Amino acid sequence: MQMTCQAQNEDVALAAASWSAMGVEIVLMHNGKRAVDPRTKTERGDAYATYQAILKHPQKLGIAVKTGPKSGLVALTAYTYEPGVGMHTLEDQGYFCPCCDTLIRHEIIVNGVSEGRFHTCLFYSGKDQFLEGGLDLFPGVFVRRSGELISIPPTVDKFVLDEQQHMRSCYEQQDVLAPAGITIIPDGLRKIIRAAERQSLTAKRQTxxxxxxxxxxxxxxxxxxxxxxxxxxxxxxxxxxxxxxxxxxxxxxxxxxxxxxxxxxxxxxxxxxxxxxxxxxxxx
The missing domain is CATH 1.10.10 (Arc Repressor Mutant, subunit A)
Incomplete structure (x- = not known):
């Protein structure tokens, strides 16, 4: 069983090591939940130790990153189901580059049939914290709140959403195990997100x-x-x-x-x- 899991975890271990080398701590996942993590605090920031921990883990693992000040990441999720919606709006306004930015595609499968997909784009935002919310200027685009776990490819196990439903993830550049780096969030996009947060907080107070x-x-x-x-x-x-x-x-x-x-x-x-x-x- 251990040898089987090692073979299944090899690509995951390589991807996790690449993320660790970029200074982003990896969270170990199993069936969509945090897995038992054998790494020490020091080893969690070490690419080789992360690689070894995943390779030798007795379970078939997935990996995730956590948004917020600790990782310096912010995630935008986009439902791109028609022109002028989702990633199309970000790209049209110059806030997303399909060649440079990190884009993860999540596909929802029900009984073996694709029932739709959405994308997650990761940016580096430093010590900023963000609230969850939608962006009026970009229909179909949502900011993920700080502290949330974002699953990243390669998907190793099915993430069960319902009895006959699961989700699989990959990068749009499917021949890579991890991105070369993370783009810093554009200042204009940061301002738009902050404006949307203020508007949302005001609306909630009024209701x-x-x-x-x-x-x-x-x-x-x-x-x-x-x-x-x-x-x-x-x-x-x-x-x-x-x-x-x-x-x-x-x-x-x-x-x-x-x-x-x-x-x-x-x-x-x-x-x-x-x-x-x-x-x-x-x-x-």
Whole structure:
């Protein structure tokens, strides 16, 4: 069993060593959760020690990086399902270069069939901390909050999201095990993110005490109640904030990732947004 895991972990170990050599600490993952990590505090910053720890680990591992001041990373997740949305908007405005920047593609597979994909772009942001939220100027693009784990290729094990659903990840440049480096976040993009954070905090303060489901908008919801919870929260967002269908989808994607344990697939969230928006449109 150990030899089998060693063979399966070799590419992961090489990728992790490359990230460690860039000064980014790697988090060991197993089935989408933190794995037992045999490394000492000193070894966690050492590329060779990281390589050896993964290679000799008795489990089949995946790896992740943690956003925030410790790693210096910020992650943007983009749902690029049509022109003018997601990574297209970042690239069109000059904030993303497909040749230079680190882009990870995550594909959701249900019963062996692709049900959609999204991308994660990593930037170096130094000691900054960021809140989770969407960017109005870039539809379909969301900032991941500091302190969140971002799974990185190569995917070794299925990350189970639902009974017949898993996610696999790779770099858009599929022949690499790790990026050559991480691009510093453009100043213009940083300003846009900060402006969106201020707007979001202001909106939340204004809606405190409005009743309805506001107090539970970001409460955790588990399997069996996720679809109904998203539908109720969608109705609240439309009634109180008068969102467009596109804005509603963006907010539901944030709620889904933050609150649903495990998150629903993109197609389910999109269908909920469309259904609830149409229902409210018919009834004014």
């Amino acid at each position: 405190q005490g409005n009743g309805g489901v506001r107090k539970e908008l970001y409460d955790t919801v588990t399997e069996g109640g996720r679809n109904n919870a998203l539908a109720r929260r969608a109705g609240f967002l439309i009634r109180v904030h008068k969102l467009t269908e596109e804005q509603l989808l963006e907010e539901l994607m944030i709620i889904n990732q933050r609150c649903c344990k495990p998150p629903l697939g993109f197609c389910e969230v999109r269908n909920t947004a469309r259904s609830i928006f149409k229902k409210h449109s018919r009834h004014g």
